[in-house]
Amino acid sequence: MALIVQKFGGTSVATTERIKNVAKRIARWKKRGHDVIVVPSAMSGETNRLIALAKEISASPDPRELDVIASTGEQVTIGLLSMALQELGLKAKSYTGPQVKVLTDSVFTKARILKIDDALIRKDLDAGYVVVVAGFQGADAEGNITTLGRGGSDTSAVALAAALHADECQIYTDVDGVYTTDPRIVPEARKLDAITFEEMLEMASLGSKVLQIRAVEFAGKYKVKLRVLSSFEDEGEGTLITVEEEKTMEQPIISGIASNRDGAKLTIFGVPDKPSVAYQILGPIADANIDVDMIIQNVSQEGLTDFSFTVNRSDYAKAKAILEQSAAGLGARGVTGDNKTCKVSIIGVGMHSHPGIASQMFSALGAEGINIQMISTSEIKLSVVIEEKYLELAVRILHRTFGLDKE
Secondary structure: OOOEEEEEEHHHOOHHHHHHHHHHHHHHHHOOOOOOEEOOOOOOOHHHHHHHHHHHHHHOOHHHHHHHOOOOOHHHHHHHHHHHHHOOOOOOOOOOOOOEEEOOOOOOOOOOOOEEHHHHHHHHHHHHEEEEEEEEEOOOOOOOOOOOOOHHHHHHHHHHHHHHOOEEEEEEOOOOOOOOOOOOOOOOOOOEEEEHHHHHHHHHHOOOOOOHHHHHHHHHHHHEEEEEEEEOOOOOEEEEOOOOOOOOOOOOOOOOOEEEEEEEEHHHHHEEEEOOOOHHHHHHHHHOOEEEEEEEEOEEOOOOEEEEEEEEEHHHHHHHHHHHHHHHHHOOEEEEEEEEEEEEEEEEOHHHHHHHHHHHHHHHHHOOOOOOOOEEEEEEEEEEEEEEEHHHHHHHHHHHHHOOOOO
16 A cells, blocks of 8 residues: 555646546545545636736736635635545545645745645545645745645645655646657657656756646655656556666666747847956846846957847846846947747756767757757756757757657
């Protein structure tokens, strides 16, 4: 017998019929003798509907009140799912995040979990209940309802699995696992049987939307065994996300290719090459809560340098306006930008000990006439910024170059 935490996404519980199907799936696990905790999301589209209602009242809703509203979507789901389980003859009980004492900080709309009191859940598990806990929410030390941000139900599930030392945390979604790349771009993409936490974290941060980044970070920190499964298929083992195996450490394995078409690049030309210039450029960008991704500073010539960085496309206009103000203050020659860039990345453990991987990637892209504008590396990933129009071609070429279409 094992303790299993199961998380079901919004599409999995989008209708009452799907909720009944989820209940049947949970019942099969319970009848095998396992203890089960379930963390469902709000029904598909419900959170967007609730936020839209709030914005009909106020253009800038108070964050505390917005959390009160947004958290109700999961509350509906847990009640319906518990009723569906009871209809199947199972003992089931639902709880909101605050009821099971999911303690968070007080950063409304994007709170972080600090602690979970597992006493109530353990008592119900010992009594034979399936425990259904609302994801995406908790309460701060003053009792205010908080939410964890988009995709927060993944984080709730992993945090519960960590707190209760669950044997496995299963994430049910509308795909049957993690693929070598987006199957919509490359039909030959393969489902991975297993992937390391490190690789999954890179894939999540670089564009793969199967799991929320914070959930993967949490799982890696607390060594929670994660498995991605399909809500709509009864068969299959999905993809296991776990600690890396020693046998992969020295192999030049590329596990997957991630892509993100939401990028934009900005460059400030002819900046005086002196101490603190990078701070003077990026400080105002950070003060505006704009995240910066890649950064490149050219070699100084005649005391001047060029400084480039990338931001999310939605922040492009705001960042460009700030940069133009900074350029005037620094006496720079000018600012240019491109909001039609994208990022393509190859990911895999063992890359750091095989420098030929980089040249292989650059050669494959060059042969297709794809110009690389920026490069970023880590021990297990290599990312390039290219023109957006080449994104799908680049992904297909690299997928084939590194043999990801083969078993």
